[in-house]
Amino acid sequence: MKTTTALAALAFTAIWATPAAAQDAPNGERVNQVIVYGDQPCPEARDDNEIVVCVRQEDPYRVPQDLRESGAPQNEAWANRVAANADVGATGVGSCSTVGQEGQTGCQIDIIEQAYAEKETADSVRFGELIAEERARRLEAIDADAADEQERVEALEREYEARRTGQAPNPETGNVIEPSDAEPIAADPGE
Known part of the structure; x- marks a missing residue:
């Protein structure tokens, strides 16, 4: 009975332990599966027989971002604890x-x-970072508004320069009707 169980276990492990066959496709292609984090570039295939599949993840850590930086006393470094107690007997x-x-x-x-x-x-140090980010966002909006205003002023200057050189009609003299061509608006009541 023991020999039959041992042979069955050996056959099962022989079938199960074929990882290389799982990586090679039937037509000889190799598949390289890579996990990249943040802005890391995806590695390129070494030859035409290799397929590279990249999965991008934001963070390589399993601990959530808001739990990483804790202000708990247990997380304080020993050097800081010793410095805090340096003047105890002074x-x-x-x-x-x-x-x-x-x-x-x-x-x-x-x-x-x-x-x-x-x-x-x-923890208020983070507020300083948030304030700096908000200032940068506002400066971007101010820069965009300033660029729009600059464009408008330059267009007005081009129009003014064109009128000054006589290339464009002057709105003050362009569509003026001479008095001899004008029709009377109302008849004089005395006539």
Whole structure:
């Protein structure tokens, strides 16, 4: 019984383990399936017998974008944790402690340094990036409006130059009817 089971398993694995046959087409073509990320170029076929199929994905990471940058304390680097605890036992001048004379002199410095550190690592840094993007978008709109206005001004200048050189009719003198050719609008009541 064991030999029959072993032979069946061996035959099954022999049939199953043919990956090279799956990659080559019957007419000798090779298929190369590639995953590219972002703006990476798709590799070109090395010869006429190779087919390259590219699948473009936005991101090579499985963790969603909004979960990658977490401000949780567990994600803080050890170097930053050590620096935060460096002044734990400090006393005396320049420290922020209630022990000894001049112990309070470092409190204001600590508060200022802490504020700058929070400002650098805060989530509001992303708001600065969003503001910069919005400014760039608005500048693009302003540039488009300025280009339209410039085009309009140049057209008016070309028209003015053509009138000045006599190539175009002047709207002030172009369609003027001479008084002798004009028809009277109303008869004089005295006549």
